[in-house]
Amino acid sequence: MTAAAGTTWMAQLTGVWSGPGAGQTAVISGATRWSGADLLGHAAGAADWLDSLALPVGTPLPALVSTTLEALALTIAGAATRRPLAPISTRLTPRELTACLAGLAGDLLLAEPAAADLGRELATATGRRLVVHPPAAASDRLLTDRLSADQPGPDETALILHTSGTSGVPKAVYVAQGKLAVRGRVNAAIVDLAPGSVYASGSPYHHIAGLGMIAVALGAGATVVCAPPFSPRNWQDLADYGTTHALLVPTMIDRLLAEGALALPTLRVLQYGASPIHPDTLREAMAVLPGVAFVQIFGQTEGSPVTCLNFDDHRLAATTRPELLRTVGRAAQGVELRVVDPGPDGSGEIRARGEHLFQPEADGWLHTGDLGHIDSDGYVTLLGRRGDRIVRGGENVDPLEVEQVLSLHPAIREVAVVGRADRRWGQVVKAFVVPADPRDPPDVEELRLFARESLSGFKVPAEWEMIEILPRSAAGKVLRRVLQS
Template sequence: MTQRTAATPLWIDLVARALEAGRDRVLVVPAGEPGAGWTGAELARRIGGAAALLDAAGCPRGGTVPALMTTRPEAMATVVAGAATRRPIAPLSPRLTVTELADCLTDLESPVLLCEPGSAEIGGELARRCGRRLAVVGNLPRAEAPALSAAADETAFVLHTSGTTGRPRRVDVRQDRMGARSVVNARLTRLDTASVYSASSPFHHIGGLGAFAVALAAGARIVAFPRFTVDAWQSLGRLGVTHAQAVPAMIETLLRADAFALPTLRLLQYGASPIHPGTLRRALAAMPGVAFVNLFGQTEGAPLTCLSPEDHQRAAAGDEDLLNSVGRPVAEIELVVHEPDGNGVGEVRARGPHLFAPGADGWLRTGDLGRVDERGYVFLAGRKGDLIIRGGENVHPLEVEQTLTRHDDVEDVAVVGVPDERVGEAVKAFVVARNLDAPPDPAELRAFARTTLAGFKVPEHWEFVAALPRNPNGKVLRRALTQPTN
């Protein structure tokens, strides 16, 4: 049993305090419903109803409960009920196929599968395939809430990695580590009881439930955001949202639609995938009075680094190279670059009290390649598996992509390695042109890249595409680019 200390707040304790302090204040608002919402007292009663539902469904204590859930107040209440009764909830995406979901269920112990009414069809098929009982979570009844307490090393909830390569991996979110993360994130994003928070990531994602769990622990009002659309984003202004989170692909969509600015917004958090410096410059110009924060991390542990509002101000004032970085390590993190090459690039590793899945030695091996400059800023170079070795030379795709996106005619780009008999791997760029009907000439792009990149890093092969394949969290699916099409 992990030793609990006063210096390590548990997530469930923070939630209990927030509910008590906000008994008469609205804490959770359904999407698009400014006149509706649950006070802290009402949320507590719904947590009691969720606990009763888990009892009635036959969910044994100590078993993780899979749940097809989107961002709804009922989902948040169910997660808290599961955490308080030793039946941690593992939210899964209803947008996955039954085969993909079945892979996730293999290591989730509960004989019961929860789903929302809108996912009953796929939930029923999944339950039959995996031999689980299906329980539908609709409008939760009201009941006395269970005691909101837990041991430090008990699991609050379970997340899965996004699975861009291979099978998604289970990540257990411990009470003590989630408590520590809540404190860190609330400080970095300036969250408190006066904040109104919404996140655009899916509920099953670290940027969804992981973000809402932080906001709830901080006592902020949560505005549910089940699915990203331009209209849904603009509705956040009518709901008084002061703090929001978005991934780079969403920011680009909103900028194109001239719908990015929100009148009530004070802080925007972005992350999950690299943002092109040009996109970020346009975003800063669209909301000049808003504080921007980039938190870098992953499901297994976040945040590792922070590009703060002050850093963004320095970048806007002329220090634009900062926009290529993910900031400096947060105060609670020890970060190293393992086995750096001649350019200082190696695997980013970190350890700290709020990381969910460190190794036995305490270090989280991120799989991200990066370097740290003389000021302490971390610059990513891509994933270890994305590294291209061309004729014995290392080519980091992210470095090439950041160069090419500075070209006026390039909207987006992804760089991969392709087999080559002469050099082993050749560099290939998949380019989305700003004008799809008049893409730039590859020779022009090659010359542009050569002004800042060594010759071996410049792509030899070019392909123009209408869009890059991405997962729901905005990450480019590089494998999909290299797979043959029929």
Template sequence: MGGVQETGQAATWTAMVSRAYDHARPAVRFGDLTWTGRELLDRAAGAAYWLDTLGLEPGTPVPALAATSADALALVIGGAGSGHPLAPLGVRMTPYELAAVVKATDSQVLLAQPEFATLGGQVAELSGRRVAVVPELRTSARELTGTPDELAAVLHTSGTTGLPKPVPMTQRRLAARARVNGRLCGLGPDSFYGGSAPFHHIAGLGNIAVALAAGALITGLPRFTVEGWTLLRDLGTTHTSMVPAMLETLLAAGEARHGTLRTLQYGGAPVRPGTLRRTYEAMPGVRMLNMFGQTEGSPISVLTPEDHREAVAGRTELLRSVGRPAPGVEVRVHGAGSDGIGEIHGRADHFFRIDAEGWLHSGDLGRVAEDGYLYLYGRGTDMIIRGGENVHPLEVETLLAAHPGVADVAVTGVPDERLGQTVVAFVVPADPDDPPRPESLRHYTRARLSGFKVPVRWWFVDDLPRNANGKVVRRRLREPSEGGTSA
């Protein structure tokens, strides 16, 4: 069996995983395949041995086309423990998009699981790299090593504003993140984690890395579907993560019930009061957590299970916040105006992209209320300047999302000759056959917000463009050239 050698005094993620799975209990379960903890480590050692044969530059991240599977977990563990950190990429991106990301790396090799061999070949040709198709992983006695400052893995930002940017994750900081998130989610050897976020996202591999460090039994799906959720339910999973839109889908389908689920972690958007109440009806004992963060560092803050229970008992305003600073996190609001809104900065041992003083510059705008709860006002780059007045899209969206006739909504700014920018709303109606009247939505918004924040045009759409993290991709919001409904 492959072993682990840890050098340095600080704990490494590789060491945490190796200690957690030094047993003969089930560790991963995908379809008919089940590996014990020792089998997982042996396959990880085999993956490390295979990576050694590829002539890779030590310490250089290796781009990989992989989906959540037992082999993918072994590859990540083996890569972290051999000085060949994996950098999973989005398999739903086009070859041209992937080639641009691969070209930005120093690696001359692109890994591809067999099911992505064709895509890998296309990307390799476009990027001038060599593709290596992952073989059947065998066991090995190769030692898994790791030092605190070596890279364990590399994830990429979601790319909502352009080319995804790499976020290097050191052994030390990934271990720190695993400890913080593991405690918040209550993950341990008796847990069964099952997720459906894409493997290359922080909500995918990022959460799986936490479960691995905790020694949990792990399964997963390549993408979210109602049918996939029922499979996770039938398997008896105890922990999962999703975005609120997924939860809404399950509730609408009448399939949200889950008798064994202990913790439901979500992020990317607030959950509605009505959605929370129906979730508790379907899963009475579930612990709900809203974790605010990003690939570069998470969690920054957390809305705890206790906060959610208070919200459903009457303090619904808590659901508009993202909670208070997570354990070990220092938060400041940089450059705040008279309204207290500024850029959220955070400092913690589990953040990855930081400045010389240890601060993560989130790019998100927010304010801290007197009771310590953090409220978001969107990305700094999303802010609309209408006639010299600042409009924060998230503030308008949060209000409109509470309207009973609105299922989903996004607000953006469009050029205006007189005002510079003006405000436009894209609304997914709760009942497509009977959408709310634009005038009704305008009055609803004006009664609660200043006039300059009220959208001047309203477009009813079937859905909103979102990335795999559930965040709206605003650059893809476009007003129709003709037709549609506006006011």
């Protein structure tokens, strides 16, 4: 069986890494390399360990884990035995994690050894029983033999991811085997992942850009590098493994450019997303990596990819259509898009329908909550989140539009715009500005006049505040609710 023939992610995975693929390198972590046979053997060992926990079939296993060999083996074991792993962030507070666990059945909590202290605190707070995962051990039984007698179906859960929680408590998203298999094929084609590729993600394991893309890479037969937490040094070390494909969020690209560390000699494809990127940042990155193909994917934990700005789009943007860098591209393969409740300017909520979208609403459409418009060529421009929209005296203001204008000012390094309650107007626009030079912040009146050149008066911020850094989630998204508090 080939990966393309698999109707489930588990069939994809075992089809690639058993048989002829068994001897190929599947996963790299430091000096350790697992072949396809090693990966499936350790997954079988992890399945035996799950059996020893007496965890009922169908019960999720929340896990405080990072991108390690053990976590990968356990993820595959959970998907194979219908006890899906639900990785949760070790960067969240116990209060936030308690809210995540409240939505998951069962009474167990898994932690890797490095997260054992947090696990104990969380277990005490929630009444769950903590289990610390031991080092990976292979099984005498083959995972394929086990699956031949009991293969999970397309509608059964392969793994559970949580949303980033930028607008509140992270929500659990149950990822079905069949949908993950389709997503694997769609996403692998977009980023050109195939046997021989070596893939690394800069995103944490619990994130759709972490485990979600690792699942795609493994299903496509690419080698996965278990990358340590992001830093410029760790990024440069990826060349030692022959990394050809990588994913970064815009804040990581900014940092690497600032430190002169973005260039990676083995890199062929750079995927970015999760939050908006400044066009100047992208142009600079493309100049530093002239032989690298760039691709941007827009999506959500509930469903991705929705759109993509593909390799050709970036080449076109570098020559005749620079305005494309302000879009998130066009509908991904198999995705239908529409704009709901458009205003006079044609913008409204972007909704998507496709076979690989994990959690659509009852009407079959994924309600993204993202506001934007679609031009005549199909390119999507985002204007912000529905919940972020500011209503000033009956007029709608989309924060992202204001931020995009202000970010062009040379004295502004970063900016975030929110609505502040106002008795007269209902809300007024407030801008939080990170100066390019903290010792010489821009004049507010100058910024106001600059904004007014491109924006209607009601969209120009009425209030301004200079800050050192914008609060962000682990995925690099600005936490507007923190700024509004």
